[in-house]
Amino acid sequence: MRGWFRLTLGLLAVVVGLVWTLQGLGHLRGSVMSGDDVWAIIGPVVAGIGLVLLVVGLRARNKARRQQR
Incomplete structure (x- = not known):
């Protein structure tokens, strides 16, 4: 189970960052x-x-x- 929290948080940050970028560039209205x-x-x-x-x-x-192992 080690590392799953970081993986989940990292994936969420990537998705949110991409959405914010697209909104900032005006591609998502x-x-x-x-x-x-x-x-x-x-x-x-x-x-x-x-x-x-x-x-x-x-x-x-x-x-x-x-x-x-």
């Missing part, structure tokens, strides 16, 4: 964030943090699997 340049900057930062969490979670999960 219907929100206060649509067309706002700030979200076009914040989105990729959040997605990058999510990718880091995914890598850390995968490493922790693989390490736990190796220790079980």
Whole structure:
């Protein structure tokens, strides 16, 4: 079970970051964030943090699997 929390949080951050980026760039409409340049900057930062969490979670999960053997 080790690493699953980081994987889940990382995946969520990547998805949210992508949505925020698309809204900031004006590709997704219907929100206060649509067309706002700030979200076009914040989105990729959040997605990058999510990718880091995914890598850390995968490493922790693989390490736990190796220790079980």
